[in-house]
Structure formats: structure tokens, C-alpha cells
Amino acid sequence: MYDVKSMKAQEFIDDGEIRETLTYADAHKNDAAEIDRILQRARERKGLSHRDASVLLACEIPEKNREIEQLAEQIKKDFYGNRIVMFAPLYLSNYCINGCVYCPYHGKNKHITRKKLTQDEIRREVIALQDMGHKRLAIEAGEDPVNNPIEYILESIETIYSIKHKNGAIRRVNVNIAATTVENYRKLRDAGIGTYILFQETYHKESYEKLHPTGPKHDYAYHTEAMDRAMEGGIDDVGLGVLFGLELYRYEFAGILMHAEHLEAVHGVGPHTISVPRICPADDIDPTAFDNSISDDIFAKIVACIRIAVPYTGMIVSTRESQRTRERVLHLGISQISGGSRTSVGGYCETVRPEDTVQFDVSDQRTLDEVVHWLMDMDYIPSFCTACYREGRTGDRFMELCKSKQIQNCCLPNALMTLKEYLMDYASPETRAAGERLIAANMEDVSNPKARETLSGWLDKISQGERDFRF
Ligand code: SF4
Numbered sequence: 001m002y003d004v005k006s007m008k009a010q011e012f013i014d015d016g017e018i019r020e021t022l023t024y025a026d027a028h029k030n031d032a033a034e035i036d037r038i039l040q041r042a043r044e045r046k047g048l049s050h051r052d053a054s055v056l057l058a059c060e061i062p063e064k065n066r067e068i069e070q071l072a073e074q075i076k077k078d079f080y081g082n083r084i085v086m087f088a089p090l091y092l093s094n095y096c097i098n099g100c101v102y103c104p105y106h107g108k109n110k111h112i113t114r115k116k117l118t119q120d121e122i123r124r125e126v127i128a129l130q131d132m133g134h135k136r137l138a139i140e141a142g143e144d145p146v147n148n149p150i151e152y153i154l155e156s157i158e159t160i161y162s163i164k165h166k167n168g169a170i171r172r173v174n175v176n177i178a179a180t181t182v183e184n185y186r187k188l189r190d191a192g193i194g195t196y197i198l199f200q201e202t203y204h205k206e207s208y209e210k211l212h213p214t215g216p217k218h219d220y221a222y223h224t225e226a227m228d229r230a231m232e233g234g235i236d237d238v239g240l241g242v243l244f245g246l247e248l249y250r251y252e253f254a255g256i257l258m259h260a261e262h263l264e265a266v267h268g269v270g271p272h273t274i275s276v277p278r279i280c281p282a283d284d285i286d287p288t289a290f291d292n293s294i295s296d297d298i299f300a301k302i303v304a305c306i307r308i309a310v311p312y313t314g315m316i317v318s319t320r321e322s323q324r325t326r327e328r329v330l331h332l333g334i335s336q337i338s339g340g341s342r343t344s345v346g347g348y349c350e351t352v353r354p355e356d357t358v359q360f361d362v363s364d365q366r367t368l369d370e371v372v373h374w375l376m377d378m379d380y381i382p383s384f385c386t387a388c389y390r391e392g393r394t395g396d397r398f399m400e401l402c403k404s405k406q407i408q409n410c411c412l413p414n415a416l417m418t419l420k421e422y423l424m425d426y427a428s429p430e431t432r433a434a435g436e437r438l439i440a441a442n443m444e445d446v447s448n449p450k451a452r453e454t455l456s457g458w459l460d461k462i463s464q465g466e467r468d469f470r471f
């Protein structure tokens, strides 16, 4: 029985409700009047229910699909302007006791090299990431209570935050580790993490159990209820995601929105981010073995419909996707991307991209400098901002500012200042020149004269070598 406020996975992600939603969406996918009603509601910028959003996703009327795309683009502009937040993943360990059939780190894969970084190796990786210009990391580790216990993760976070190399600093560590206990989430909160990220992979319980045949992750309820435990443990910002390609995408789409609605209904705050990975090639993994893979067009439509359904939730796309695909979805709703990523354990210290511990093939293999330049060529502002969590703007405090759009008074100046830091410390001469032009052009968009004056003063100070100003 569907109950958005229930604490039981099978009640807030009720299979019957998803099926009824899909039937409803099918019944209305060519119903122009119903689609107009939903678009009208979406224009209020307050989001949509999973049912209404599912109708938009199913819509087969070409001109309405164009309207959906245009609205997503407009909402993206209204809430995020032309800023794109940059981050990089950092793989700590690929030891894992789970049996996820789509991941090369699964415990039964005997021909992948297993590696776990020591604190010294983490130091070297973080220095390499700082030297690229990164300020925001997402740490990744397989589930293995012996090799990767919570103490190892906590020690690693402490190490990462402690490293100040030249002008570098990692200012926000997001954490992507297996579902765990309230007590462990509390420890992560106390360690000062940014967002806790856990991908559901699939909301379809039966498929979930087949795709996770062994290990603790097999337990659908424990995994699906993890975000509630994280919030109970005091983590304000959580990141959802599904791995598109495992199950029918429309099922996953309804599921992830129901999960977001559940978090909002129970904790008063929805997810901080939603990630949209698609299954991709890796050692021991052939994506064609999964018959639910989605086309680039469907992928773009999913991004647009999520943007409309949850306007104030950040959306992330990784280097799994090609430059072309990333370009296509950026304007439809993506607000964060990774750049210069290495998806292997210890990959940033190697001059040649290592293959032996890689989790998935990186489609976009450009350097961070190239990605930054590419974004600026399209008039996006690459932002290395991490201000909110450091200013205590998390959870419902963050969402309130976001929903009232006040957050934008901070985002733009912070984006310009962190870009300036990047240009001064890490950019190639061409990227620096393009960046300086972009900063000058975007100064006018800081509407408050007092803020503009403060910003101008801080930019001058950054030129003179000072760092870490923030609104
Ligand atoms: S997806 Fe995560 S839990 Fe599953 S095998 Fe890979 S690393 Fe382990």
C-alpha cells in the first residue's frame, strides 16, 4: 500500500503505485489537454508529482515535447543561471564483498586488481587533484567491512581535508559508500562531509534482488531506507541516483521521484542532488547484456523531466557520458559535472590512465583545463564553489534559500571568485584569457550594487594572492 510517509521501502516505493502511474502516463501520453494542464502547473516552478512528471516523460506529441524541453531549459536558467559546479571522484578502494552484476568490483571478479589506498597514497592523489584545480571531491569505496571499515573512510576524510598544497584545498568531500547504520552516518556527519550519495541502482525490487545476488547490498529494504538513516544521523544533504539501463527507465523515473517526495514528506527536505548514470562498458561487464539501455534522446528527455519535476535539486552527470551527450544535457538541467576524472584506485598519480582497477570506462577523457575551457566557450561559468555547506547552508536552510531563489545572490559571485582562483593557480594561458573575459562579462549580472562592489574588491585580492572568499 502506497504511503509517502511510511518508513518502509516497499510502502514509499510501492510497486502498485508505480504501475498505476505508468498506466496513467500511457493513458495520457497523447492527451494534449492533460499535458497542457501539467505544463501549466510546472511553470509555477514548484515541481511536479511523480505521476504528472511521468506523463511528461511518456508524452508522444512532438510539439509538446519541444515545450517540455524549452521549459526545462528555462527552469535551468532561472535556478542555476549559466553556472556549472565542478567535482572529481576519488576512488579509495575497490575491495567489495557485494555481487552487483553490472560492476567490475563485484566480489567474484577474480581478474581485477584489488587495491586500497594508504593514507600516504591518498595524500598523493589529493595533491594531484589539487594541482588540477579541484576543490570538491566525491570519495568512492566498495563495501568491505574488513578492508574498508568506517574508520578507514573517516581517517581518509580527515587526511583529505588536512592537505593544503600550494594554494590548493579540498573544501567539500562528498561520500559515496554503501548503505550503513545511523551511528556510522553520524560519524560521517561529524567528519564534516558534504553530501552523502547512494545510488539506488534500480527501484524495481525483483530486479534489484537479481542484480545484487550476494552480499549485504542484496537487502532491498536496507538499501532503499539508507537515506532515512542518513538523515536520522544528521546528514542534511543526500544524493539519489539510479543506473539507467538496468530496468525500464520509466519505472526508475517514477521511483526516484517517489523517493524524493518521501524524503521531503518525512524530513522536510528533498534530495540535494540526483545523478543520472547510464550503464557503460567495464572489465567483465558488457552493457549490451542489459536490454533496458536507453538512447541519447530518451536520456535527454529524462534529464529535462527531472529538471521540471524537482527544480531545486542539483543534477549530476559524470564522465561516463561523452562530450557530445554532456553538451546536450547541460542546458536541459545538469548543474554539476565531473572533469578530468580517473575512475580507478590511485589513478590521479599515474601519467597514463590506468586500466587495471577501473570501475567504468571514461567516455569524456579531456583534462580539467580542457573541460573548463569548453564550458566557457559555451558561456557557462565553471564554478568551484563549496560555500553553502561551509556557511551552514545545508538541508532545509539550503532548500528555503533555493526555493526562494535567494541562493542565486551567493552562487554567481562565488562562481566568479572560485573561477578566478582556478585561473590564477591552474589554468593554461588560453583558458585564463577566456576566463578573465567571462568574469568581466558576468560581473554585470550581479544585480545588487553592494554585492558587486564587495565582489570586485575580493576579485582584486584574489589577483594579489589571497584565497577563499565567499558569500
Ligand atoms: S556497485 Fe558498489 S557495491 Fe556493487 S560491486 Fe561495485 S563497488 Fe561493490
Ligand code: SF4
Binding pocket: 085, 383, 385, 386, 387, 388, 389, 407, 410, 411, 412, 414
Ligand atoms: S553558493 Fe551554494 S548553491 Fe551556490 S554554487 Fe556555491 S555551494 Fe552551490
